[in-house]
Amino acid sequence: MLKLKDIHLGSTDAKNELLSSSPEEIRRFESSFVTPPALNIESYYNRNKYYVVGLKGTGKTALLRYISIKLDEKSSSHYSFVLFKSEVDEDLRKDFTKAARIQLAEDNSNEFQGNDFETVWRWFIYRKIASSIENMEENPFQKNSNYFKFVELVNSENIGQQQDKGFSRLIPKIRKGNIEISKSPKLGLEFDWDEDGRAKVNFNDLVRKADDAFEKLDPGAGTLNIFFDELELSYQSSKQYQRDSRLIRDLIVSVEKVNAVSKRNGFNFCLYAAIRSEVLNSVESLGKEINKPIADFGSTVLWNRPGLDAVQQPILHIIEKRINNAREENGLERLSEASLWKDYFPSSIHGKRPQIYILHNSWYRPRDVVRLLISVQDQYPNEETFALQGIEAIRKAYSTASWVEITEELKAKYRPSDIDGIKYIFYGFKQIISLSELMDRAVEVSNDHKETAELMKANDLKSVVKDLFRIGVIGNINDNRDRIRFSFRGDDEILFDMNIFVHNALKAHLSIFK
Incomplete structure (x- = not known):
């Protein structure tokens, strides 16, 4: 009989399931993935949709990772992730602020004066594109004069950035509205170059030139997809909250604008973004009608299906799939849904069928279901079932983790x-x-x-x-x-x-x- 420790239940955070992106990790992730109900995943493959909206723990990250894997199955495809919460740290957000010349209000002030972040985000995206396509064998853009002009233009700001690492090198260093660039014969731009081949250029003018250069690119055979995840807000202070709200708002706007150019010109390139529902509610109040692009190009992840009996709820398929996958990996035959619940769970938990108990102790989110079962697995690894004793023993720990x-x-x-x-x-x-x-x-x-x-x-x-x-x-x-x-x-x-x-x-x- 299979022991609980032999069942790969996954992680509460999907990105941790693909830390090394090894073939084994990818195979296991794909085989256990359950598409959220009423979501047309094909619309993301063909770039008709590129926003994913949902509450925390509903599987937005897992969905983006799955989409990235399926799109990457083409030999000429390449993808990259930008994790806003963990990779764009406080120092980088301050750099964004400086670049956008935002005049932040004092803490606890209801007023916020300043410019927006759209131009900085577009520059960030263009530089991210240039760094991503650098080593691609098949490029999403034809390597002609237009291509080299675009790459040279967005890479022209290299003075003083050689020591910068990671995303820091993608954020412009602006002084008094100007950015310092290096001269390149491929740029074909007339500036007041100094004797060292440098020039100070108005940043907004430079971004507009980058917009034009991106628009003039010619589509190639390769494919590039960039995914923005972890678009979260944290109320550490009024100043940070307002700044981050605008950062996320303008990223949402920038994603739509860049994707519109890409689709219009037939580029094999797309930006995707996963957005928490409560973040969307917060940033909608800041102006710029982001609800329209979200409605047109996004889907909301919801697992509850009204009208279905509890045992038919799609979220339970995650449990069934992962147990059956573990059985197959250990040379056992797959079980029917009824047999699986009978063999691995008690017939009743507090007077309810196990499926109903699990649903009523979750928020119909994959993360809750996985956390509950992993809690039992960790405490009773050598047991062969999710016995009543184990489920009772982890109630307090699961409850505390759920509150957090x-x-x-x-x-x-x-x-x-x-x-x-x-x-x-x-x-x-x-x-x-x-x-x-x-x-x-x-x-x-x-x-x-x-x-x-x-x-x-x-x-x-x-x-x-x-x-x-x-x-x-x-x-x-x-x-x-x-x-x-x-x-x-x-x-x-x-x-x-x-x-x-x-x-x-x-x-x-x-x-x-x-």
């Missing part, structure tokens, strides 16, 4: 101390609460916890409750307790006249026993 995960989404709007203040309101209280009870509770808790007091001083409780509903901390439940509403099940807004229901998976962490 789900409240990450609040960091786009709330300070860490505010999130603590929210926790104190629910801690040790009830799972089912009316709005008036919650208001009374918040006032009571404010007397003991300054974090809650400061939260309530700065925020209207109804607004906080709306945000908690949006990310899935709470839902609605009717008086008969036979109807539950959650945002991840497709319910857009909380109903204040219905009772509030704290998610099952958070009960253990919040010490809710009634």
Whole structure:
């Protein structure tokens, strides 16, 4: 019999499943991938779609990685990832700010004056293209005079950047609106060159020249795809939050503009971007109608399928696929869905079928399901089933990890101390609460916890409750307790006249026993 340690369940973060991108890693990732329901993945292969939208943990990264692998199956194809959260660090974001000549407002100010980041992003993208195609055997652009002019133009800014590494070398060094470039005979540009062959050029003018040069490229036989992932916001300060919101907003705009040129000219090149839903909500308020390109060229990842019985929900296929893959790898035959659940899970967990228990302790996200099963696997590696004892033993740890995960989404709007203040309101209280009870509770808790007091001083409780509903901390439940509403099940807004229901998976962490 297969032991739990022999089942490759994957990682809670899809990028960790392809750290080395070895043939074995890629094969295993492809064989276990489940396409999100109602998403036409072919539209991403043919570049009709290039934005992926969804809440944290819904599989956006996995989807981008899968798309990149399938597109890379062409021998002439090449892809590259830009991870905004982990690779574009605070220092680089400050460099973006300097390059765009943004005048940042002081912390906690509601006003933000300054230019936008579009030209800096386009320069970044053009330089990323030039660095990516440098070693490609088959190029997405014909290597003619137009090609060499484009490459020379975007690489002309090399003074003082030889020591820069990684993405730092892709960000322009601007002084008083000008950028210093080196003379090249292939540029064919007339500037006031000094005796060392250098010139100071207006940055916006240079980017416009790069726009023209990119437009004049001729399509080649190769293919290049660049993926932007981890477009996340963190509320460390008002200044950083506003800056990063505009960075992401203008990247979304820049992706559409560059892709429009690429499609119009028949280039085998495309930019893709995965965007968190709450980030989209934040940046939509900043102007520039990004909702239109997102609607036209994007899809939202949703796993809940209304009208289907719990055992038919697509997210359960992830579990079934990974267990069956492990059986095949160990010389065992694949099992039917019914047989697999019977052989590997208890018949009942707290009076519910295992499929229903898992769904009700998740947010219908792959990350939740994987985390729950990995928690059991780590504690009981030599067991042959996900036994009731193991599932019970990891309840508290899984609940705590779920709280940390789900409240990450609040960091786009709330300070860490505010999130603590929210926790104190629910801690040790009830799972089912009316709005008036919650208001009374918040006032009571404010007397003991300054974090809650400061939260309530700065925020209207109804607004906080709306945000908690949006990310899935709470839902609605009717008086008969036979109807539950959650945002991840497709319910857009909380109903204040219905009772509030704290998610099952958070009960253990919040010490809710009634």
